Each structure stands twice: as C-alpha cells, then as structure tokens.
Amino acid sequence: xxxxxxxxxxxxxxxTIYDIARITGVNPSTVSRALNQPGRVxxxxxxRIREAAADLGxxxxxxxxxxPTGKTGTLxxxxxxxxxxxxxxxxxxxxxxxxxxxxxxxxxxxxxxxELERSTAERLQIAVDGLLLVAxxxxxxxxxxLAAAKPIVAVNRPVPGVPxxxxxxxxxxxxxxxxxxxxxxxxxxxxxxxxASWMNGMKWVTAHDLAVDRGMSIVEIQxxxxxxxxxxxxxxDVMAADVTAVLAYNDLIALGLxxxxxxxxxxxxxxxxxIGFDDIFGADLSAPALSxxxxxxxxxxxxAVSKLLGxxxxxxxxxxxxxxxxxxxxxxxxxxxx
Amino acid sequence: xxxxxxxxxxxxxxxTIYDIARITGVNPSTVSRALNQPGRVxxxxxxRIREAAADLGxxxxxxxxxxPTGKTGTLxxxxxxxxxxxxxxxxxxxxxxxxxxxxxxxxxxxxxxxELERSTAERLQIAVDGLLLVAxxxxxxxxxxLAAAKPIVAVNRPVPGVPxxxxxxxxxxxxxxxxxxxxxxxxxxxxxxxxASWMNGMKWVTAHDLAVDRGMSIVEIQxxxxxxxxxxxxxxDVMAADVTAVLAYNDLIALGLxxxxxxxxxxxxxxxxxIGFDDIFGADLSAPALSxxxxxxxxxxxxAVSKLLGxxxxxxxxxxxxxxxxxxxxxxxxxxxx
DNA sequence: CATTCTCATGGAATCGTTTCCATGACGGAA
DNA sequence: TTCCGTCATGGAAACGATTCCATGAGAATG
Numbered sequence: 001x002x003x004x005x006x007x008x009x010x011x012x013x014x015x016t017i018y019d020i021a022r023i024t025g026v027n028p029s030t031v032s033r034a035l036n037q038p039g040r041v042x043x044x045x046x047x048r049i050r051e052a053a054a055d056l057g058x059x060x061x062x063x064x065x066x067x068p069t070g071k072t073g074t075l076x077x078x079x080x081x082x083x084x085x086x087x088x089x090x091x092x093x094x095x096x097x098x099x100x101x102x103x104x105x106x107x108x109x110x111x112x113x114x115e116l117e118r119s120t121a122e123r124l125q126i127a128v129d130g131l132l133l134v135a136x137x138x139x140x141x142x143x144x145x146l147a148a149a150k151p152i153v154a155v156n157r158p159v160p161g162v163p164x165x166x167x168x169x170x171x172x173x174x175x176x177x178x179x180x181x182x183x184x185x186x187x188x189x190x191x192x193x194x195x196a197s198w199m200n201g202m203k204w205v206t207a208h209d210l211a212v213d214r215g216m217s218i219v220e221i222q223x224x225x226x227x228x229x230x231x232x233x234x235x236x237d238v239m240a241a242d243v244t245a246v247l248a249y250n251d252l253i254a255l256g257l258x259x260x261x262x263x264x265x266x267x268x269x270x271x272x273x274x275i276g277f278d279d280i281f282g283a284d285l286s287a288p289a290l291s292x293x294x295x296x297x298x299x300x301x302x303x304a305v306s307k308l309l310g311x312x313x314x315x316x317x318x319x320x321x322x323x324x325x326x327x328x329x330x331x332x333x334x335x336x337x338x
Numbered sequence: 339x340x341x342x343x344x345x346x347x348x349x350x351x352x353x354t355i356y357d358i359a360r361i362t363g364v365n366p367s368t369v370s371r372a373l374n375q376p377g378r379v380x381x382x383x384x385x386r387i388r389e390a391a392a393d394l395g396x397x398x399x400x401x402x403x404x405x406p407t408g409k410t411g412t413l414x415x416x417x418x419x420x421x422x423x424x425x426x427x428x429x430x431x432x433x434x435x436x437x438x439x440x441x442x443x444x445x446x447x448x449x450x451x452x453e454l455e456r457s458t459a460e461r462l463q464i465a466v467d468g469l470l471l472v473a474x475x476x477x478x479x480x481x482x483x484l485a486a487a488k489p490i491v492a493v494n495r496p497v498p499g500v501p502x503x504x505x506x507x508x509x510x511x512x513x514x515x516x517x518x519x520x521x522x523x524x525x526x527x528x529x530x531x532x533x534a535s536w537m538n539g540m541k542w543v544t545a546h547d548l549a550v551d552r553g554m555s556i557v558e559i560q561x562x563x564x565x566x567x568x569x570x571x572x573x574x575d576v577m578a579a580d581v582t583a584v585l586a587y588n589d590l591i592a593l594g595l596x597x598x599x600x601x602x603x604x605x606x607x608x609x610x611x612x613i614g615f616d617d618i619f620g621a622d623l624s625a626p627a628l629s630x631x632x633x634x635x636x637x638x639x640x641x642a643v644s645k646l647l648g649x650x651x652x653x654x655x656x657x658x659x660x661x662x663x664x665x666x667x668x669x670x671x672x673x674x675x676x
Numbered sequence: 677c678a679t680t681c682t683c684a685t686g687g688a689a690t691c692g693t694t695t696c697c698a699t700g701a702c703g704g705a706a
Numbered sequence: 707t708t709c710c711g712t713c714a715t716g717g718a719a720a721c722g723a724t725t726c727c728a729t730g731a732g733a734a735t736g
Binding site for chain 1: 717722
C-alpha cells in the first residue's frame with residue numbers, strides 16, 4: 001500500500017484532509033468544514049474527524065490553503081539594517097502579537113539601500129498578507145504604490161495615506177532640551193543620521209526649534225553612518241563645532257562618540273554632555289552610561305502588527321499612530337565644565 | 339472585461355501565467371517552461387513571453403509553485419530567545435546566504451521553553467523547506483524525529499545523525515585558562531548557563547578539565563538565567579566562592595556580574611577577573627571592557643544555511659561542523675590583586 | 677521518397693484546500 | 707398528509723503553477 005510516486009527519500013508525506021476523509025468515510029469538503037467552521041457539521045462527525053486528524057498528526061498545508069483564499073498567514077517585516085540593536089525589541093514585540101494571531105513573520109533586511117528595499121519589498125509582498133516597512137528609505141510615492149497592492153504599515157515614519165506607527169519625538173526632546181538649558185548649556189549640536197531618513201529630518205527640526213525657543217544655538221553635524229563607527233568618525237567635527245552638548249540621532253552614534261572622547265581625553269560629561277536616542281541594549285553599559293530618549297520599540301512592533309492585521313481584515317481604521325518618548329537620565333549629561 | 343469575482347477592494351490581482359499565455363497566444367505550460375527552463379522553448383517565443391511577463395509585472399506565486407513541487411523557497415530559523423544579542427550576527431549571516439539563494443527566512447522564537455519550541459518547530463516545518471534549530475532545548479530524540487520529516491541543521495549544538503554547526507570552544511578556552519594561569523590565578527569559577535543547554539555542559543566540562551590540567555581549582559556556580567539579571571543575581575554566590583577569576587557562560591551574564599561588582603565596590607579586574615563568551619555587541623562598552631571568547635556567529639549563520647540548502651538538495655554530506663573560537667583580550671582580566 | 681528522430685508546443689492531470697451549489701433527509705406547520 | 711425550510715453532507719470547480727504525455731511539423735537518414 002506504499003506511496004508509489006514519492007521515492008520516500010526523506011520523511012513520509014504529511015497527512016491531508018483526503019486521508020482524514022477516507023478514514024472517517026466522509027467527503028473532504030466535510031473535513032474542511034469540520035476543522036475550520038465549527039458548528040457547520042454535526043457534532044458527532046466533527047468529533048470523529050478531529051480524532052482522526054489528531055491521530056494522523058494532521059496540519060493544514062498553508063500553501064494549499066493560500067491558493068484559494070489568497071491568505072498566507074504570514075507577514076513580512078522589512079528593516080533597513082538587521083545589525084542595529086534597536087530592531088531587537090521591535091522584532092520581539094512584533095513576533096509576540098503575530099504568534100497570538102497564529103501568524104508567521106518573514107524577515108528581511110535592505111542594507112540601507114533604497115533599490116534593494118524596493119525589490120525585496122516586491123518579492124516579499126507576493127508571499128505575505130501584509131508588509132511592515134521599518135524606517136523605510138523609499139519615497140512616499142513608492143510606498144503608496146506598494147500599499148496599493150497589499151496592506152502596508154510604515155514604522156518609524158509617517159506616509160500620507162498609509163497607516164503608520166512612529167514615535168512622537170517631541171516629549172523626549174523637550175525634556176532633553178529643558179535639562180540641557182537648565183544646566184547652563186547654550187551651544188549644542190545635533191549629530192545627524194542618514195539623510196534619506198525621514199526620522200532624521202524630524203529630529204533635527206524638532207531639536208532646532210526647541211533650541212531656538214530656549215535661546216540656545218544649535219548646529220547640525222553630519223555623520224558618515226548611523227553606527228558606532230559613524231559616531232567615532234564624527235569626533236573631529238564635533239570638537240571643531242565648539243559646543244558643550246550633543247544630541248545624537250541614535251544611541252549607536254552616541255556610543256561611538258563617547259568612545260572617541262574617551263580615547264582623545266575629552267571628559268564626558270564634564271567637557272561634553274551627550275544624549276542618544278532609542279535606549280538600545282548597551283546604552284547603560286558605557287562609561288559613562290548614556291542618557292537617551294527612549295521610545296518603546298517593543299510597543300511599536302506590537303502596535304504595528306496589530307494595525308497591519310486589522311488592515312488585512314479590512315479595518316480601514318488607523319491612519320497615524322504616535323507613541324510617546326521619554327528622557328532617560330544617566331551619567332552622560334552634566335553642567336558644562338567651564 | 340473587468341474581473342467579476344473579486345471586489346477589487348485592495349489592489350488588482352497579480353498577473354498569472356495564464357495572462358501571459360493569453361497575450362502571447364501560447365499555452366500556459368509553454369509560459370512555465372519559457373520562464374523556468376531556458377532553452378526548452380524556441381528563442382522567439384521565449385523572447386515574447388519574457389517581454390509580456392515584464393510588461394505585466396509578473397511574479398511567480400510561490401504558494402502556487404509550492405503545491406506541485408513541494409518546495410516553498412523558505413527556511414525556518416528557530417531561536418531560543420530573540421532578545422539575546424548573540425543572535426544579531428547569526429541572523430544577519432543566515433540572511434545573507436539565504437538572499438544569495440533567493441530564499442526567504444521565516445523567523446520564530448521559543449522563549450526558552452522546550453514545549454513551545456517543539457510546537458513551533460512542527461508548525462514551522464510545514465511552511466518551509468528546512469529548519470535551522472538554534473541552541474535547541476529539545477532532546478536529541480525529538481530533534482531526530484523532526485529531522486525525519488524535513489532537513490534540519492542544528493546550530494550551537496551537535497545532535498547524533500543530524501547535521502550541525504557549532505563553535506569549538508576548546509581553543510578559546512585554552513587561551514583563557516593559559517592566560518589566567520599565567521597571571522597567577524589558582525581558584526576560579528564557572529558561572530553557568532541554562533541547565534538544559536548542551537553548550538553549557540560542554541563549556542563546564544572543558545573549563546573543568548583544562549583547569550584541573552593546570553592545577554587550578556574550579557567550581558560551578560549556578561545562575562538563574564542567561565541574562566544580565568542572571569549575572570547580577572549571581573554576585574553573592576560568586577563572592578562567597580572566594581575565587582579570583584570567573585569564566586561566564588556568556589557575555590550577558592558576565593556583563594550583569596560586572597555591573598553588580600561595580601555597585602558593590604568590587605574592583606574588576608583587580609579583585610576579580612572576568613571572561614565572557616560570544617563577544618556580543620556591547621562587550622567592549624562596559625567599564626572595564628569585557629574580555630571574552632569569540633565565536634563568529636555570523637559565520638555560524640551562513641554556514642548553517644549553506645549546509646541546510648545543501649541538505650535540501652540532497653547532499654547527505656556534512657555531519658558535524660565546528661568553528662574555531664578565540665580569546666579576545668580586553669580590560670576585565672589582570673593578575674589577582676593579592 | 678519513405679521512415680525515423682528531434683523539437684516546439686498543446687493538453688491535461690496534479691498538488692491540498694476552500695467554497696459554491698446540489699441533494700436528500702428530516703421536522704414542523706398547515 | 708403534504709409542502710417547505712433547515713441542516714448535514716456530497717460533488718465539483720476553482721486557485722496558479724509544474725510536468726508528464728501526446729502531437730504534429732520539419733530535419734535527417736537510408
């Protein structure tokens with residue numbers, strides 16, 4: 001009675017609803033109903049079918065289901081750079097909610113390249129029910145185009161007409177600048193992230209306006225990359241700017257800069273105060289520990305997945321969702337030394 | 339001529355080979371051949387078909403392909419805890435190779451729970467061509483059972499009869515113990531990880547044997563979890579053990595312990611030398627920077643994926659692959675203070 | 677010139693599920 | 707008792723791609 005087509009090379013073929021149907025003596029369609037639409041089938045047959053299914057270790061084949069329904073039960077998560085520790089919490093939060101909804105996450109990285117991001121998004125989109133675009137470097141129009149095909153939620157960046165989840169940098173920034181101002185800082189710098197990043201622009205504008213409001217001078221310093229190396233390399237420019245405090249685009253850059261300061265004998269926070277962004281793993285490890293603005297990436301991940309699942313169900317709800325940020329005080333900030 | 343069944347709610351239906359067939363006036367089977375088996379179709383028709391496909395923005399539907407072929411073009415990656423920074427590099431390495439082979443990665447986390455790991459692995463297995471089991475907490479027999487259904491590669495742990503990729507802790511440990519011995523340490527401790535972890539046992543046995551060889555005493559100290567908290571909580575037990583150096587199961591635990599030492603006024607490395615494991619992001623940030631044993635998780639990830647892809651193709655090759663480790667010298671190790 | 681072989685292509689079955697439609701049994705209302 | 711609505715179930719057509727088999731047109735061979 002052996003299977004005559006498969007060479008039985010690896011593993012026996014998994015059980016199908018036909019196997020269950022044969023055993024219980026019903027039609028495959030009845031099996032499908034029994035398993036997916038409780039109540040549509042008489043209690044006794046449903047019982048028998050469930051038992052047989054359990055016996056055979058039956059699992060629905062997601063590919064086969066996807067064909068007629070168009071639903072794959074998976075979501076795509078596309079980030080700009082997997083190496084960045086910020087994404088850990090995001091992924092974790094997303095994964096939690098996804099699991100709760102029996103949904104799998106497919107995972108990809110665009111290596112900070114818009115072209116790669118676009119092609120990956122397109123390929124990914126066929127295989128998933130919806131896409132999470134994190135810190136996208138694409139243009140609004142491109143994202144809107146993708147969103148026309150399948151539901152998309154943008155994370156860490158708003159896109160007109162597309163649902164999004166992003167931190168509201170305002171509160172954390174206000175706290176930061178109030179603190180710096182109160183301590184006596186008057187000349188500060190913003191150490192920038194990638195130019196293509198919407199969030200970078202947002203942070204700069206916010207910091208700028210808040211600083212001006214408080215009568216402080218502020219300059220923007222470019223960095224080569226939003227990484228520790230980028231921060232290290234920016235050291236010279238920061239020194240040249242003659243400021244007493246630096247707000248960094250993210251913690252990685254700030255940590256790189258702290259390292260460079262240490263190496264060059266610049267005392268943090270006496271000679272230079274430093275504030276990062278994100279509160280990533282490790283921000284509290286550095287010497288001195290890094291003050292930072294925290295936005296809950298875990299929350300962002302879970303909210304974004306919820307929103308996306310909603311959009312897939314047809315909830316045209318949620319335009320833009322903003323999550324609050326807060327200042328986290330650690331040792332890298334103090335009154336200016338002189 | 340509009341599509342009469344779909345409510346056109348979201349996005350137009352993607353193009354299929356039938357659309358291409360209709361446009362070019364050939365049979366769908368010819369389209370399939372033209373696209374997948376170059377040379378099997380006359381050059382001119384292939385040309386026309388490719389053009390039509392490009393025009394329509396055709397992408398092959400992976401679900402539809404998976405049904406007859408049984409190949410989904412995806413791999414599953416199951417780790418014990420996504421929060422652990424060690425997995426950054428692993429995921430990144432895995433992702434790189436996967437991309438090169440036009441393969442997607444599906445991603446899941448078992449939250450250090452063997453039951454959850456088992457059920458997740460089973461669910462995942464249906465949707466993928468092969469599974470990467472990282473730091474599995476399952477028993478050998480369970481893994482072998484899973485491996486009977488579809489190809490599996492175990493990472494960070496060998497399993498009899500199942501291909502695996504794991505670090506060879508020996509070289510890094512030898513360097514560590516030679517260094518400690520040379521500096522004059524005679525009483526050391528091993529700060530353990532999860533009991534269910536094969537790797538934990540491996541590290542303890544190796545450290546133990548090497549220490550004994552060198553005439554040093556060594557004790558095993560339990561930790562509550564392989565996290566920074568676990569390391570912090572182990573502080574009292576470490577102090578009680580009256581040792582001059584500690585080898586930790588991983589960097590997280592070591593970093594937790596460093597923090598606790600700082601807080602309790604125990605000077606590292608003067609009063610206590612510390613060596614971690616993994617060289618995770620942040621290991622060089624702590625004060626003092628953490629000496630550690632590095633195994634290239636990025637390599638492990640890419641090797642594991644290669645091996646898995648090979649196994650899927652039928653290469654029954656690779657049994658067990660071990661990657662070397664090396665000691666990374668930083669500031670947390672010195673001669674004992676007294 | 678007849679025969680065989682090759683090659684491009686058409687036709688149809690198949691993968692596992694879902695879902696629409698059909699059918700027959702049964703119960704209750706008239 | 708008859709008729710109709712309800713309900714459980716069977717039957718069959720999708721979904722999109724692959725692949726085996728069939729077919730017919732030429733080319734090659736004697």
